[in-house]
Amino acid sequence: MFFPRGGSAHVTRALAHELPAHGWDVTLVTGSRASGHGDARRFFEDLDIRPVDFDAGYAPMHPSFEDRPGAHDRVFAAIDDAGFEAHVAAWSRVFDDAGAADHDVLHLHHLTPLHEAAARVAPDVPVVTHLHGTELLMLEEIADGAPWPYAQAWVRRMRRWAQRSERLLVLSPSQVDRAVDLLGIDPERCVVSPNGFDPERFDRLPVDRAAHWRAHLVDAPRGWAPGADEGSISYTLDDIAPLTGGGPVAICVSRFTAVKRLGLLVRAWARAQQAGDLPADASLVLLGGYPGEWEGEHPADAVAASGARNVFLGGWHDHQGLPSFLSTADVFVLASVREQFGSVLVEAMACGLPAIAVDRFGPADIVHDGVTGWLVEPDDEAQLAAALAGAIADPVERRRRGRRAWRDAHERFSWPSLAGDLALVLDEVAGGVADGRLTARTPTA
Known part of the structure; x- marks a missing residue:
């Protein structure tokens, strides 16, 4: 849902490039702007991408987990039921067009209406949720009494989505207890999956x-x-x-x-x-x-x-x-x-x-x-x-x-190594090792 400018977009791009080396084919569904830093076609070049053009009105512009003065993006907890349903309907069409029901795992970044769309379009496909942390910050603000009008509705939705996920990727050990407390999830489903760097790009360079x-x-x-x-x-x-x-x-x-x-x-x-x-x-x-x-x-x-x-x-x-x-x-x-x-x-x-x-x-x-x-x-x-x-x-x-x-x-923190660890998680989820409910398929995500 998030157009490519934030940190989670960089994580998505890195993993999508690395996972094929570990046996996984990746199709990427993402929001996009027409030009500039938000252009998904440029940002995710060389990937199998299904861009969703916000500017053309194919999907509502993404909300945010932050409530910042002057920002164009409204905080999720201030969006009413009609706004929520508009997002779910739009992303359901996108998932249907991308053939989500025929994939082996849906790797969803953040807790957003994409989860509700996935449940409607591909209810039998297991979900791995990537928590990037900002959703936890919003939930903590709600717990502290933030006066957003639809806060509790979003708490219930996000908890439901998290509890439906086969695995939840958290960025550091310190996030496990927070995720368990805020989302009511089984800590055994949490996997510490830190962000990384591209070793072919990031190293000390000889610069004048x-x-x-x-x-x-x-x-x-x-x-x-x-x-x-x-x-x-x-x-x-x-x-x-x-x-x-x-x-x-x-x-x-x-x-x-x-x-x-x-x-x-x-x-x-x-x-x-x-x-x-x-x-x-x-x-x-x-x-x-x-x-x-x-x-x-x-x-x-x-x-x-x-x-x-x-x-x-x-x-x-x-x-x-x-x-x-x-x-x-x-x-x-x-x-x-x-x-x-x-x-x-x-x-x-x-x-x-x-x-x-x-x-x-x-x-x-x-x-x-x-x-x-x-x-x-x-x-x-x-x-x-x-x-x-x-x-x-x-x-x-x-x-x-x-x-x-x-x-x-x-x-x-090298991406090739971290992607290998994630591939093992995807293998486990696709193979149904966790609870015996799932059946093994050819791995695509």
Whole structure:
């Protein structure tokens, strides 16, 4: 249902490319926009894809698990019964056209009306559900009393869909108990299936740092500020002298949403500078922020308010361009307080960067404090400033943790290996090992 811009779309693409090597043929049904970053035909090229064009009205535009001010996508829990039925009817037609009833397993990402459509069109095909975490956040907000008008109806639906699933893939061990509590599922049906990285793409690359930063910050800038057009923030060669001069670089790759805490990161950087704990030529690069999409405090405003120096906004770049950016940096930092996994942490570590992250949820399972990076408490500006200072000011320790981060990422999070683990789950479900109800068929998903 989700058009390809979020993290779950990257997971879907990676698994769809890798599963055939493990004996599974994949047909992909996905929402799409007519052009740009939401064009599924471009994003999922070379795959057997059934794109559903939102712009042409073939299906309703997808709702969200987040309720963000100004967002076009309404939070699921605010959609009434008629809206729900419109989604189910649309996706039922899509599943029918794609021949869902003739497949061996339906691998459904997130808990959405696709589950209801699958139950109507292909009731005898087993379902494997991939929980990416944002659905759990919405359910937790509902449990805490969020006043969405149709919240309880969606809780009942999502619990029913989860309980119908033969297996539920969760991103980290910390999600198992949350999923059990929120969805009422048998913990034995949960399988820890972390996100990964493409080892053929993500690795330390030989990059001319000076030329790279000059090209992306001076010659063709993409940074932007609220109310201005894409590319409105540009830099001179004098501005980026710390970057082109070889000073240490911390990099963050993130959307500009409130939970990412980019304002906190900028203030922590300014705090370390004001305390004299950072070298004068140290830089912080903020990569990401889809043009016009931000929530709360924009990082450009945080830079201006804090007086932080040597902070550069690099703008939004396609996923395939990330390895070169990561290879021009020395440490990766992610201040997000509700990161359900943190795929970009894994990708940065695969490029040899030690990571600074928050000691909660997915990042706490990815980063080993003192070994592959630094973990800090959420929303603790002082701790984050100290971690930045420690990483930037101590190149020997930074490189030591970076080497271990590279090894750990390649051992635990390579997509070919993770897809092999998923293929075993699909084999088990298709073969009916779990409860004897299912019968074995030629594997397609």
